[in-house]
Amino acid sequence: MVSRGCCPAKIGELTLWWKGPLWLHKEDADWPKKKNIYCQADEALLEARTVSHVLSTVKYDLSIVEKYSSLLKLLRVIALCRRFMHNASKKERLSGALQAGEIDKAESSIIRLVQASSFTSEIQDLCKSSQVSPKSVLLRLRPFLDKNNLIRVSGRLGNASTLNESQQHPIILPAKGVFTKLIFIYWHDNLMHGGQQAVLSAVRQKYWPLNGRNIARHVVHRCVKCFKYRPAVVKPIMGDLPEARVRPAQAFKKTGVDFAGPFIIKSSLRRNALLNKAYACLFFALLLKQGT
Structure with a gap:
């Protein structure tokens, strides 16, 4: 009660x-x-x-993507998680070093998660009518879903038999995302800290990131190693010219001397001719800059 x-x-x-x-x-x-x-x-x-x-809304958890600063480490962690799930559900257990196929499947799973988080409405439209909304940012790319449910660019290279699927139809990536940035950082390091144009060209061999040029510029600009090996050059202010260079006078009244060397020269035109040291001495007029 x-x-x-x-x-x-x-x-x-x-x-x-x-x-x-x-x-x-x-x-x-x-x-x-x-x-x-x-x-x-x-x-x-x-x-x-x-x-x-x-009232609950579906929100995709991308915390595992934001936890790592290396693309290769992220892919290996996801591949190991997928192997654990496989060994726990099936009798055929996988062991040993990670295979290339496991890394590819891990990458596909991450891309599906990233695309589902950024292009939710586009994926729903493509599943229903194979077309995106006219207000979508992907409209000009004519996207479609492949057999792995990844959004790709249609493009005009479908008949190019010498190119693989990723080159014919690159995978679309969002502009704002940690995974997209990790891909640019990976290719920037892989290209020996290449410039933004080289990094963007390498990334577009497989992916089509939105606003990719600005992302490449941001990654190259924020690279610490590139900043250290490309310091700002200090240009000192030049002093006034000496009086002998600017006051009118007769030629060679004021002279200067430049001496340089040694230079290694051949004593003759023969192939096995002896090599001798030579020095250069220049005498010039300071006013006219004429030398002998």
């Missing part, structure tokens, strides 16, 4: 609390049937319950 909102002061007056319902004092034959067992309204206290409605 207390759990149903009755205060302790009123418990002494409630016969239902002390003696129970009225049908308990009657014979067993007079007891109500099981289907009709209930208390009268004046004897029962209804329990007050709070009903809450919760």
